[in-house]
Amino acid sequence: ETGVTQSPTHLIKTRGQQVTLRCSSQSGHNTVSWYQQALGQGPQFIFQYYREEENGRGNFPPRFSGLQFPNYSSELNVNALELDDSALYLCASSMGQGLGSPLHFGNGTRLTVT
Amino acid sequence: AQTVTQSQPEMSVQEAETVTLSCTYDTSESDYYLFWYKQPPSRQMILVIRQEAYKQQNATENRFSVNFQKAAKSFSLKISDSQLGDAAMYFCAYTGGSYIPTFGRGTSLIVHP
16 A cells, blocks of 8 residues: 655745645555645644545645645645745645545655745 | 634653643534644655544544544544654644645654663
């Protein structure tokens, strides 16, 4: 069973640039969600994709966007990067959208915006 | 909106002892799940235990158990026979009807040998 993998592990970008983070979901999982974890904080929900459709979004501006592909892998795109976007970005996959479906997380991508 | 509060930024325990991490939440929903996730320094967050709100029996997974008090909206995690490998950040999370998980700010658990 292949777990959730994220790439890259670290990234340094300049304010105003755009970034794309990638996530491969665990085998058999059709739901992917993305989280922003600032230093010393809990993960904040960005959005979720189920079968290639966004079906839930947290309190993040439109410059945070995403995609889910037919193989259920996913991308998180952030445009016009701001210094406050510096954080650990976590991807999680799950089977279906049941309330009790546990999240399986990747190792995250550490984004630094200078 | 639901909120999850972890009032203990840091807890410490001696190896082989028992420690309890606190979590309270606020919701008007009746059907929801609560989770405890562990995030070791390597960063990958893993599920420790979960509890369905409709189940009165407290969930147990080996050395990990919860004390779920629905009326008090409390969901504490008890770790028995603590091991060095238990050292990590622990996050309490809530998922309700919106299917959007809400996490607390975490509790850092230090295990002393």
